[in-house]
Amino acid sequence: MTSTNPKGITMSSPKPVVVYGASGYTGRLICEYLREYNVPFVAAGRDKARIQEAIDHVPGLDTIDHEVVEVSHDVEALTELFRDAKVVCNTVGPFSEYGHEVVEACLRTGTHYLDTTGEQDWLIASEERYGAQMAEKGLLLSPGIAQMYTTGEIAANLCLETPGLDTLDILVFWKGYPTVASTKTILVNAALSAAYYLEQNEYRPWPADGGLQDVTVPGHHETGLALPWGGTSHPVWFKNDARVANVKAVGGVFDRALMQGVPQIVAAVLEQVKDLPLDEKMRVLAEQAAAVRDEMPPRENQRLNTSLDSVHASGPLGRAHCVIHGTCNYKQTGLMQAYGAYSLLQQPPKRVGFASGCQAFGHRELLGVLRSFGLVSNPVLTVHD
Numbered sequence: 001m002t003s004t005n006p007k008g009i010t011m012s013s014p015k016p017v018v019v020y021g022a023s024g025y026t027g028r029l030i031c032e033y034l035r036e037y038n039v040p041f042v043a044a045g046r047d048k049a050r051i052q053e054a055i056d057h058v059p060g061l062d063t064i065d066h067e068v069v070e071v072s073h074d075v076e077a078l079t080e081l082f083r084d085a086k087v088v089c090n091t092v093g094p095f096s097e098y099g100h101e102v103v104e105a106c107l108r109t110g111t112h113y114l115d116t117t118g119e120q121d122w123l124i125a126s127e128e129r130y131g132a133q134m135a136e137k138g139l140l141l142s143p144g145i146a147q148m149y150t151t152g153e154i155a156a157n158l159c160l161e162t163p164g165l166d167t168l169d170i171l172v173f174w175k176g177y178p179t180v181a182s183t184k185t186i187l188v189n190a191a192l193s194a195a196y197y198l199e200q201n202e203y204r205p206w207p208a209d210g211g212l213q214d215v216t217v218p219g220h221h222e223t224g225l226a227l228p229w230g231g232t233s234h235p236v237w238f239k240n241d242a243r244v245a246n247v248k249a250v251g252g253v254f255d256r257a258l259m260q261g262v263p264q265i266v267a268a269v270l271e272q273v274k275d276l277p278l279d280e281k282m283r284v285l286a287e288q289a290a291a292v293r294d295e296m297p298p299r300e301n302q303r304l305n306t307s308l309d310s311v312h313a314s315g316p317l318g319r320a321h322c323v324i325h326g327t328c329n330y331k332q333t334g335l336m337q338a339y340g341a342y343s344l345l346q347q348p349p350k351r352v353g354f355a356s357g358c359q360a361f362g363h364r365e366l367l368g369v370l371r372s373f374g375l376v377s378n379p380v381l382t383v384h385d
Contacts (some may be wrong), residue, residue, distance in 0.1 A: 100129075175306045
């Protein structure tokens, strides 16, 4: 049976999960792993032809009930789209620009919200603006479920199983290509928002002129280069964790030459937009992001596209260090998003309202999911107390 709602969105039957932004690299992977969990879904976005082209590459797509829907990016249209859904997996960024309409539609329809962001300003704003409202409705608001943030959060929580540790020093490294969306997000973050770390449970801004940092990469003789990368999600998630007072997180790619070029690219773009009005800034940032990356990167190769998450946790009288070696960081993201949706269809989250992936689903549960699909090795945890 097919029905058309007042906004013109035609649906053949209700589906419990909406993947919004399914034409992108990560959105396609979420669809792929929803198929693994046998969860029917709607692949939605602003261009039906682009979505169809993207998910046509999902292996075995014909074995799962799914639908491709074109929708305009406004609260009314998204409300109609989400009306029969239980969970939305949102990949449409920058989230500080496009996230509000999606969360507002989730509030109207009683739908859980997951996204893949690492934008600190969006995490802080979404918690302040929507966290209490989502909690009142028993809904999960979980931005930032992605390899670059959640896998390191898993490592941090493994360290924190040792009592008395209150300081987290987090490093994430990966070997791969930026997507179109992530490139734009990096530039928008740099131009429009500050980056924070956590010190004695207060946000402290990273220096605006903060450059590359030399870091020790576990398992490598060569040192690496890392950046605060917008501050990442970790200081926001752990700010409300009574165990933790201090958090710094930095990240980078194993390609040293590429890392050396990042600050120059960002600085050149910031110089171009510094005196422009906001609308014009956004236009130029989008153009510059497309100049850096204007096509979908190749599908990840499990032998080549590796990841590494390292967390040093410390306290006055103790130390712990956890390293998680993984592969295919975008696949890790797609899997955790799909598992989060699958879990929410079975049972309530461990925490409602604003919560990280580990707070909502459990760090050992998420680790088990990644391990079961062969995307991370057994964590190497060393404790000194």
